[in-house]
Amino acid sequence: METHKLEDVIAAAPFFRGLDPAFCATIAGCGKHVRFEKGQTVYRQGDPADTFYVVQHGHVALELPGAGRPLVHQTLHDNDILNAAWVVPPYRCHSNARAVDTTVAIAFDAACLRGKCDADHDLGYELMKRFVPIVVERLNRARLQALDVYGPGSAG
Amino acid sequence: MSIAPSRSDPMVPRRFRIVEKIHETADTYTFTLVPVDGETACRFAPGQFNMLYLFGYGEVPISISGDPAAPERLVHTVRAMGSVTHAFATLEAGDMVGVRGPFGSAWPLAAAEGGDVLIVAGGLGLAPLRSAIYRLLAERDRYRRIAILHGARSPETILFAEELRQWRRNLDIACEVTVDYAGTDWHGRVGVITQLVALAGFDPQRVTTFVCGPEIMMRFSVEALKKQGVADERIHVSMERSMKCALGHCGHCQFGPAFLCKDGPVLSYDRIRNLVGIAEL
Numbered sequence A: 001m002e003t004h005k006l007e008d009v010i011a012a013a014p015f016f017r018g019l020d021p022a023f024c025a026t027i028a029g030c031g032k033h034v035r036f037e038k039g040q041t042v043y044r045q046g047d048p049a050d051t052f053y054v055v056q057h058g059h060v061a062l063e064l065p066g067a068g069r070p071l072v073h074q075t076l077h078d079n080d081i082l083n084a085a086w087v088v089p090p091y092r093c094h095s096n097a098r099a100v101d102t103t104v105a106i107a108f109d110a111a112c113l114r115g116k117c118d119a120d121h122d123l124g125y126e127l128m129k130r131f132v133p134i135v136v137e138r139l140n141r142a143r144l145q146a147l148d149v150y151g152p153g154s155a156g
Numbered sequence B: 001m002s003i004a005p006s007r008s009d010p011m012v013p014r015r016f017r018i019v020e021k022i023h024e025t026a027d028t029y030t031f032t033l034v035p036v037d038g039e040t041a042c043r044f045a046p047g048q049f050n051m052l053y054l055f056g057y058g059e060v061p062i063s064i065s066g067d068p069a070a071p072e073r074l075v076h077t078v079r080a081m082g083s084v085t086h087a088f089a090t091l092e093a094g095d096m097v098g099v100r101g102p103f104g105s106a107w108p109l110a111a112a113e114g115g116d117v118l119i120v121a122g123g124l125g126l127a128p129l130r131s132a133i134y135r136l137l138a139e140r141d142r143y144r145r146i147a148i149l150h151g152a153r154s155p156e157t158i159l160f161a162e163e164l165r166q167w168r169r170n171l172d173i174a175c176e177v178t179v180d181y182a183g184t185d186w187h188g189r190v191g192v193i194t195q196l197v198a199l200a201g202f203d204p205q206r207v208t209t210f211v212c213g214p215e216i217m218m219r220f221s222v223e224a225l226k227k228q229g230v231a232d233e234r235i236h237v238s239m240e241r242s243m244k245c246a247l248g249h250c251g252h253c254q255f256g257p258a259f260l261c262k263d264g265p266v267l268s269y270d271r272i273r274n275l276v277g278i279a280e281l
């Protein structure tokens, strides 16, 4: 029953838009609903990237712990994907993730999903088609952030 | 023969007195000016700029950031960048400046009527757009959806923070703010401004977009708008180049075939798409 409901939620999520219903059912088997309270840590930098999340509602900050106070470099909101590191070896989380507000999400067991992708390359390809643009988009955003366009010397 | 400056000579600045100075961020100040001749300060269209003359230092082009419905005072927001603007930052209420203008093209607000309006403002780019926002809010019923997106470097550098808060509370418009990075005490969005474009919820066929900020930020924003299906002629950007005469005579502000003081600073993207990104320009 729970799996069936999750299937519908997955099919309706923008990230999975257009995904074959059979694939939605397959990946629902690796998913569950989760909730993080305000201030709760979702994962820490260096943790195994054994879960990725589709944020349904909420606000999560990605933080880089440093020598001084941690720096928030990205926040994630409704329909965003949290922890794309699950697709890239060595499958380690790149930042700390902390719920800024109460956040509800679908959590996917990454090892389970990697196994299903290995077993069915069509499913793997469909998922990669969705993850690669996210990774590229985030790389572009990071590039723009690194350019520090509003910094000293910029008229804007 | 009289050598008194003539009001009709566009090279001669009018004298204005600073009546208010607001410290906006660490390096940015908003000045309210009134003319010493007691006449109307300046009738302008949002997007236009004045040449501000700081006696003994020089003259710089600065956009008008005030309300076009209040022409009795002139409002400019100045970021201390170099010699003239640093000296400007030291001025206080009671000090005098020279003003020539207004010059240049404006945001095409009338042409946007009946459709959606999307404002994309990066950093100090919010200053010339604030005048447009005042006009949009005053004439709210002439437009469909109005969305304001503002990107800043960090929470401390957000310009017009209190007004942005008010616009965010205004249910008649959408307003989102994001910063490139923040400390953990910040509760707003973190990430580049371009990612807000997809969330702004406008009709790409009916939207008019006004984009202002550092040139790289504008280039990325235009890409994000085009990805949403917005045509080049619906995208308007405000370009900056060094200026001297502001009258289309000296050529200092040349940008390809355009003189930005006269043909710009506001230009529709279809006019300049082939020029953007050419380092020599």
Ligand SMILES: Cc1cc2nc3c(=O)[nH]c(=O)nc-3n(C[C@H](O)[C@H](O)[C@H](O)COP(=O)(O)OP(=O)(O)OC[C@H]3O[C@@H](n4cnc5c(N)ncnc54)[C@H](O)[C@@H]3O)c2cc1C
Residues within 6 Å of the ligand: A153, A154, A155, B049, B060, B061, B062, B063, B064, B077, B078, B079, B080, B081, B082, B083, B084, B085, B086, B124, B127, B128, B239, B240, B241, B242, B243, B265
């Ligand atoms: C149409 C227009 C509207 C403008 N509106 C505003 C505004 O509302 N508020 C504001 O603070 N500034 C605005 N500017 C920018 C402002 O005119 C410049 O910052 C100013 O002329 C710099 O003069 P300066 O003597 O202080 O600096 P300079 O000593 O001449 O230069 C200092 C440093 O800043 C760099 N620099 C100078 N001008 C620019 C520029 N336009 N873009 C990027 N780098 C530059 C120089 O290369 C140098 O490295 C506008 C410019 C234009 C063309």
Ligand code: FES
Residues within 6 Å of the ligand: B242, B243, B244, B245, B246, B247, B248, B249, B250, B251, B252, B253, B254, B259, B260, B261, B262
């Ligand atoms: S500033 Fe002289 S032509 Fe534009």
